[in-house]
Amino acid sequence: MAGNIVSPSLSSHLILSSPSMAADFDLEALVDLEQTFYETGYDDGFAHGRIHGLIEGRALGRAKGFEMWEELGFYEGFAQMWLSIYEKQGRSDDRATSHTRRLLDLIAQFPRSNPSETDETDFPKLFRQIRSRYKVLCSTLGVRPSLRYSDRSQDRDEAADATLAGPDKPTSEKSVWKTEKGAGANAPRAVSGHSFDF
């Protein structure tokens, strides 16, 4: 009886015929064949997964970039406007003016793109310095700091401190915002649970 279970084109590599011929069965060829199928599937899946990864990453990066720079932009706009007010009033040498300039200088150091891992600047620290400087500026001006930011800032500062203090945290990772990798290849939604170091 003819019992080949492979396509005719491949039958020269893989012969599975009568039980008496079992010894001739080329197991290696079957494994190769399985591997070929797997790889074809993997490549197609990888290309499709890449599209999803880019889409999901973009959505997360947009939201995170907006959140961070909305806060920094607020401090920047606030400082710019007070600088303009004080200049008009001829108080350029005032203490508030120097706080304002220092705040603007700190914000100018903050990246507008996600910094590469090789950048050794301590960005969480820089962010904290910016927030502190904003609060100092507010108290010098006699203005109550925006509650929206001070509440959120406090939580974030604590979170950032915890990140920095974490003993298991490699120092090279503390200054960039990373998406959290999935637990493993078998995780059903491996990249869905994102969190950011910051």
Added chain:
Amino acid sequence: MDTPWDEGRDTDTAWKDVREAEWAKMSNEFTNVGYREGITAGKEAAVQEGFDRGFEDVGAPLGRDIGLIRGRSSAILSFLISTSPTALNVADDEKEVLVLEAREIVSQLGNIRYSDIEPRDLEAEQHAREHLETEGQEMEVNEDLEKKKQMEGVEDMLAKMSAGENVEGPGRPTVEDVVKLKARLRALSSRLGFGIDNC
């Protein structure tokens, strides 16, 4: 069901069918396993690249744009509140008008959410359409982003309820509203003589 031993069937043809079915089963099985693992790996490999692009190209500039006008209007409001009409060189009621305008701008800017002004991601929309066409189901979205969207939906619903059932609210702010608020802020700051040009 057909079997290779059916009477009247050509044995070779029957075995050919079995071979083809086995062949298809094996190729599908391994291709599918590969596909599943490939999709996870591809996603993981690209998500950081997507994140960095989204952060730099859209999130950061858009956030800064809104942040700047919020910060400037907040500074103007606190300046107006803490400054006497005499120092402003205006009448009492005129100062009230200025304060009201600053308050209104601050409040309306504060109401704007990222989702109100987020530019469309055409590539994502296109891909979601393809999923819908080929599989008849929507594309999976990130859980955190989905939760945030749902929360905003609840907030909108509560706001609508507190405004009264039959009252149709003005709706969510749009990009055009941001442009208008920028113009109002510019007018207010130039009225006060502060030279911020690029807001």
